[in-house]
Amino acid sequence: MGNWLVNEGVSIFVILVWLGINAFLFVNFFNVYEAGEKFYYTRELLGSALAWARAPAACLNFNCMLILLPVCRNLLSFLRGSCGCCRRQLDRNISFHKLVAYMIALHTAIHIIAHLFNFERFMTSQGYENETLNNVLSKLGNDESYLNPIRDPNTNPTKVAFTTLAGLSGIAITLALILMITTSTEIIRRSYFEVFWYTHHLFVIFFAGLVIHGVGRIVRGQTEGSLHNHNATFCKDKYMEWGNIRQCPVPVFSGNPPMTWKWVVGPMFLYVCERLVRFCRSHQKVVITKVVTHPSKVLELQMKKRGFKMEVGQYVFVQCSKISRLEWHPFTLTSSPEEDHFSIHVRIVGDWTDSLFKVCGGDQKEFREAWKLPSITVDGPFGTASEDVFLYETAVLVGAGIGVTPFASILKSVWYKYTHSDPNLKLKKIYFYWLCRETSAFEWFADLLQSLESQMLERGNANFLSYNIYLTGWDENQATHFAMHHEAQTDVITGLKQKTLYGRPNWENEFKNIATNHPSTNVGVFLCGPQALAKTLNKMSIAHSSADPRGVHFIFNKENF
Incomplete structure (x- = not known):
C-alpha cells in the first residue's frame, strides 16, 4: 500500500477531491431545486426533471472552469518551476483534461435529457382544458413575470429549439462538444491529426454558447417579494381565488440570472493571456542552421532563436507557414541546454510531417542553401x-x-x-x-x-x-x-x-x-x-x-x- 501511495497517492487525492466537489455541487443544487420554496410552483409544472436539469448544470459550470487550465502550458511551466511538491501531478495535465471533458459530456447528457422532459411538461401544461393548477400557472404573468416560457399551446417545438437563444446556444454547445470529443480519440488523433486540430478549436463556439445559454432565463422561480406575500404551501389549493384573497396574491416569477460567466471568466482570461504570450513568442525569428536526413525517414532540424533557453526533455510547438498557417505540432527537443543551437527530430508518419520533409529538401540529395529553406515558427519550450x-x-x-x-x-x-x-x-x-x-x-x-x-x-x-x-x-x-x-x-x-x-x-x-x-x-x-x-x-x-x-x-x- 505504501509503495502505491508513493507513485499514485497525490494524484488519487486530487481526483477524489475533484469527484467530491462534483458530488457536493450535484447534491446541493439538486436539493435546492427539489425542495426549495422558491421553486415550489416550478416543480408543480416540471416535477423532478427540474432538479435533474439544474444539478448537472452546476457541475458543468465547475468543470468548464477547469477544462482550460490543464492546457495553459506557460502557466504549467511556471508552476513546475515554483512548485516542486506537485510537479509530477502537473505532468498529468492532459489526462486530467480528458477526465474533465468526459465529466462535461456526462453532465451535458443528463442536462439535455432532463430538459427534454421539462419541455414536454411545459407543452402539456399549456394544453389542459380544465382549470388545473398547472394550467393556471402556465397562463400567469406577462413578458416579465411568467412561469411557463411556452405561452401558446400550439407552439411548434422545432421552432422553439431553433429560434430561442437557449435553444440555439444549446444546440451549438452540444454539436461542438460531440465533435471535439469524438475527434480526440486515439485513432483519429494519430491518423488524422489535422481533423483533431481543427475541430478542437470549436471550443471557442462552445464557450461562447455556454456564456449566453442562460441569458434566456428559461428556469424560473418566485421572486423574493412574491415569496414573502404568497405562501405556496398554503395557497396551492386556492389557485382559483388567487388575487381575490389577501393571503394569496397572484404569484410573480422571474428567471435565474446567468451564472456561468462568473465561473469561466477567470480561466478564459488566463487562456487568452496564454495565447497572447504564445503569439508574441512564436513571432520571434527562427533560423534553420542545419537540416539532416537520417535513415528510416527521420528529419533533424537544427535551429537558432534569440533568447531561446531550454531544459532537458522539454518540447516545442512547430509551425511551417508554407504547409499551414494554423497547424502547430509538438516535438521534443533533442539538443541539450549546453549546445549553441536547439534541434528536433521528426519522424515522417503523416501528411504534415511528410510535407515538412519535402519543403526542407529531405527528398533531395543535393545541398540546399539556407535562404531556400522554409520559414519555421517555434513556440516554447514547455516543461515535461x-x-x-x-x-x-x-x-x-x-x-x-x-x-x-x-x-x-x-x-x-x-x-x-x-x-x-x-x-x-x-x-x-x-x-x-x-x-x-x-x-x-x-x-x-x-x-x-x-x-x-x-x-x-x-x-x-x-x-x-x-x-x-x-x-x-x-x-x-x-x-x-x-x-x-x-x-x-x-x-x-x-x-x-x-x-x-x-x-x-x-x-x-x-x-x-x-x-x-x-x-x-x-x-x-x-x-x-x-x-x-x-x-x-x-x-x-x-x-x-x-x-x-x-x-x-x-x-x-x-x-x-
Whole structure:
C-alpha cells in the first residue's frame, strides 16, 4: 500500500477531491431545486426533471472552469518551476483534461435529457382544458413575470429549439462538444491529426454558447417579494381565488440570472493571456542552421532563436507557414541546454510531417542553401516530466521508437555535466532502455550512443551509463543473422559494443537487479512511449518499491503531450 501511495497517492487525492466537489455541487443544487420554496410552483409544472436539469448544470459550470487550465502550458511551466511538491501531478495535465471533458459530456447528457422532459411538461401544461393548477400557472404573468416560457399551446417545438437563444446556444454547445470529443480519440488523433486540430478549436463556439445559454432565463422561480406575500404551501389549493384573497396574491416569477460567466471568466482570461504570450513568442525569428536526413525517414532540424533557453526533455510547438498557417505540432527537443543551437527530430508518419520533409529538401540529395529553406515558427519550450531526471541519483530511461527523443537531450546534457565535473550533478547512474520494432529505427540515434560509449571508455567510467537496445519486431531470418554475428566485437545493427537484444525486456528481472544494486535510493523511472508500456512500468515501480521508507523506491514519470 505504501509503495502505491508513493507513485499514485497525490494524484488519487486530487481526483477524489475533484469527484467530491462534483458530488457536493450535484447534491446541493439538486436539493435546492427539489425542495426549495422558491421553486415550489416550478416543480408543480416540471416535477423532478427540474432538479435533474439544474444539478448537472452546476457541475458543468465547475468543470468548464477547469477544462482550460490543464492546457495553459506557460502557466504549467511556471508552476513546475515554483512548485516542486506537485510537479509530477502537473505532468498529468492532459489526462486530467480528458477526465474533465468526459465529466462535461456526462453532465451535458443528463442536462439535455432532463430538459427534454421539462419541455414536454411545459407543452402539456399549456394544453389542459380544465382549470388545473398547472394550467393556471402556465397562463400567469406577462413578458416579465411568467412561469411557463411556452405561452401558446400550439407552439411548434422545432421552432422553439431553433429560434430561442437557449435553444440555439444549446444546440451549438452540444454539436461542438460531440465533435471535439469524438475527434480526440486515439485513432483519429494519430491518423488524422489535422481533423483533431481543427475541430478542437470549436471550443471557442462552445464557450461562447455556454456564456449566453442562460441569458434566456428559461428556469424560473418566485421572486423574493412574491415569496414573502404568497405562501405556496398554503395557497396551492386556492389557485382559483388567487388575487381575490389577501393571503394569496397572484404569484410573480422571474428567471435565474446567468451564472456561468462568473465561473469561466477567470480561466478564459488566463487562456487568452496564454495565447497572447504564445503569439508574441512564436513571432520571434527562427533560423534553420542545419537540416539532416537520417535513415528510416527521420528529419533533424537544427535551429537558432534569440533568447531561446531550454531544459532537458522539454518540447516545442512547430509551425511551417508554407504547409499551414494554423497547424502547430509538438516535438521534443533533442539538443541539450549546453549546445549553441536547439534541434528536433521528426519522424515522417503523416501528411504534415511528410510535407515538412519535402519543403526542407529531405527528398533531395543535393545541398540546399539556407535562404531556400522554409520559414519555421517555434513556440516554447514547455516543461515535461523528463526535467526531473536531475532530482535522482539513479534514473531509468525507457524510450519506444521515436519516443527516445527526450532522452537524446538528457544523455547529452548529463554527459556534458559529468565531463565538466558539474558540482550540482546529483545523477550517478543511468539505465537506458530503447525498444524499436525495426532495425532502421536505430540508425539515427546510434551515433550519439557510439559517441557516449567511446567517451566513457576513454574516461574509464563505462559503468555510468548502462544501455539495452531491444528489437521487438523480429523474424526467424533476423534471429539467425543475429546469432551468426553474436561473437563480433561490435553489434551488427548499431555498431555499439552492447549487443542488440531480440524480443521485449523482462521488466521483472530488470527492476529486481536495479533494486538490488541501489538499496535505500529513490530511482526515477522515465518513459516516453505507449500507454500499455506505461501501465507495465508503473506496475513494476509499485511492485518493486520497498515498504520501508528507508528502502528503494521507484518513482514513475511519463511524457504527456
